Amino acid sequence: MSAVEVSPAAPVAAQRGVLGRLIRRPLAVFGLVVIAIAVFAAVFGPWIVPHDPYEQFFEGLSLEGAPLPPDAQFWFGTDLVGRDLFSRLIYGARTSLIIGIVANGLAVFTGSVVGICAGYFRGWVETILMRFTDLMMAFPALLLAIVLAAIFTPSLWIVAMVIAMVNWVQIARVIYTETRSLAERDFIDAERAMGAGHMRIMLRHILPHQLSTIIVWATLGIATTVLLEATLSFLGIGVQPPIPSWGNIIFENQTYFTSAPWLVFIPGAAILLLALAFNLVGDALRDILDPTQQGHH
Template identity: 75%
Template structure:
């Protein structure tokens, strides 16, 4: 509750929370707030010339090149972005935390081997590696989430490793060891509690990166496959109409930017609140 009160005092964080709440609420309530199925090709959804309809009172965001209601596809696409953002980033944080804590706590050969593998993974461009992995496996919602998790855990592992190494060298850990505390007790009672704030911040900030990466993969055609709506593949499907029907690109593009910005604002505020070096500065 104290964290929520501090977030509420920050206007940018409050704006981010409001945007996230709207997107999450729309995703959960999608069946009740949209008038059409996201994959329904409406008989009157195109002009006589076969062009998409512009936004009006009936189609709030217009229709796409197949005559489908764009508002319905944007709302259902929010589900895809949130599922992948939360699942993929949650898995990335979990994998990175396990690798980082193990390497930083055990040190020695195990720690060196894990961090050299992490460095090897960091040497590959994340987008290129994600494209290769997505092309190898048959793209689907959960495969895309898995692919993103496989390329995003390395940054978390490096940060957690650094913090774990620093914590294990502090005086209170040395004192615990001198008193005969077992390694599991030191890990559970003194190391992991100090890493929770870092994992929370990375878990929030990383969602924005994950949403953007999913949109990029879908735009390139190796992400979530049609007809499942995704903000990235909506842009990919309709990019040829950019000049004559710009709303087909701008609306999902704005949705991606706003959601990523919202998570970044909240994550940045959480970092300031949970970082003890920032206490008393605001």
């Protein structure tokens, strides 16, 4: 290995102390706190909600049949059928995080496998995989997700699968470009000369160099996934009622936007805050893990 080559262990060493550097950034800390609160609410929701999120309270509606504003009994008010909005938001956090983590995890895994295989093997493998990636990128992600969601019967796991199917292409293109460069390095040629197999080279030498990129995309992608799930649910083709989702809470209550604006603003603020939190953490991780940014902060 030449003196200018990057050691296979270098990416792993560069990732040490990431958490310590992360908590020195106020915006990243804010993002971590918001994410921690959302995770806590999702995990312990059944024990911390004051009411059953599916129960329709007779006293949850006014005499005219309108939703109630926030008060001591219903902290965030009630929805159009008298259900406690706070309890539904807590359960909605579970829906958003499950879809965000599962769908984005599948997208990152698929994109990483496609990108590494296409960049390493070249030839017909590269042609088939990258032309298919280009084909998928030609379709607007939201439009493709709407079509797929309309074809399948919407449910929690179907929505996660649909989002994963439209979100893997960006990371595949990035990983492919980096893998092409890595595959031409001298230490990869040396491994081949020593008889190392393709799987060993990809797992022991290519993948470690890609971990920083994968971690950043995995974090940033959750924000995109949460927003896409909310959009699909708002359009009525995402997670179906009565399962609470921040998007379908807005969809169900949009007719009361002028008379009961909290029914739209509060879940909308929750979506915005969670997406912002993941973006802040992802941006901080990108600055920390990107070798070109070392020493700039």
